[in-house]
Amino acid sequence: DSGVTQTPKHLITATGQRVTLRCSPRSGDLSVYWYQQSLDQGLQFLIQYYNGEERAKGNILERFSAQQFPDLHSELNLSSLELGDSALYFCASSLAPGQLYEQYFGPGTRLTVT
Amino acid sequence: DAKTTQPPSMDCAEGRAANLPCNHSTISGNEYVYWYRQIHSQGPQYIIHGLKNNETNEMASLIITEDRKSSTLILPHATLRDTAVYYCIVTSGTYKYIFGTGTRLKVLA
Numbered sequence: 001d002s003g004v005t006q007t008p009k010h011l012i013t014a015t016g017q018r019v020t021l022r023c024s025p026r027s028g029d030l031s032v033y034w035y036q037q038s039l040d041q042g043l044q045f046l047i048q049y050y051n052g053e054e055r056a057k058g059n060i061l062e063r064f065s066a067q068q069f070p071d072l073h074s075e076l077n078l079s080s081l082e083l084g085d086s087a088l089y090f091c092a093s094s095l096a097p098g099q100l101y102e103q104y105f106g107p108g109t110r111l112t113v114t
Numbered sequence: 115d116a117k118t119t120q121p122p123s124m125d126c127a128e129g130r131a132a133n134l135p136c137n138h139s140t141i142s143g144n145e146y147v148y149w150y151r152q153i154h155s156q157g158p159q160y161i162i163h164g165l166k167n168n169e170t171n172e173m174a175s176l177i178i179t180e181d182r183k184s185s186t187l188i189l190p191h192a193t194l195r196d197t198a199v200y201y202c203i204v205t206s207g208t209y210k211y212i213f214g215t216g217t218r219l220k221v222l223a
Contacts, residue, residue, distance in 0.1 A: 002157060004157070037213075042212070042213045042214050042215055042216075043158065043201070043211070043213035044211075044213075045211050088155060090157050090158070092157070099146075099163075100146075100148050100160075100163070100203065100205060100211060101148060101160050101163050103160075104157075104160075105157030105158050105159070106157050107156055107157050108155065108156070108157055110155075
């Protein structure tokens with residue numbers, strides 16, 4: 001158990017819909033990262049927040065947005081969903097905006113778009 | 115970040131050493147080699163990382179060639195619980211991590 005929690009574990013929704021994925025970082029961690037893992041693209045970095053501020057952006061679509069709240073939990077919002085958005089979405093956290101080895105990954109949310 | 119090439123799958127007998135290779139011929143001087151593994155679609159788990167020297171921790175050893183164009187992850191005594199997908203990642207910390215499709219290691223009883 002990494003200490004990072006993600007809800008929900010599974011989500012099934014229809015194309016065109018909007019969903020929100022939630023992540024609670026490990027106690028004391030200030031930085032949160034979001035990743036998408038699909039069958040054909042592997043694991044890709046989406047976005048990073050540190051203490052409420054966006055710090056780095058990866059291959060995140062304009063239909064996707066995220067934020068980190070004052071209590072440090074983070075939400076990833078996915079809108080106008082397409083079949084290709086079906087994937088595992090992972091959240092990771094670290095104490096500071098550090099290197100890859102300092103990130104602890106959560107169990108993931110499996111999103112299925114039908 | 116440099117791209118990596120790994121074999122898609124490998125088998126290893128339980129109790130034997132598992133040697134997982136990775137090619138990263140375009141690695142640059144400030145890029146580290148990381149290894150992660152993922153068990154049954156769980157969150158990736160950090161194993162080890164290194165720059166140019168060989169590294170060892172409680173989980174594994176990392177051997178990096180002198181020219182840094184390839185590396186090998188060694189699990190000294192593989193167990194059934196080591197069955198997972200292993201990812202070799204090369205990065206300078208730009209967040210453009212490329213996990214790729216990894217090597218699916220199956221440890222056989």
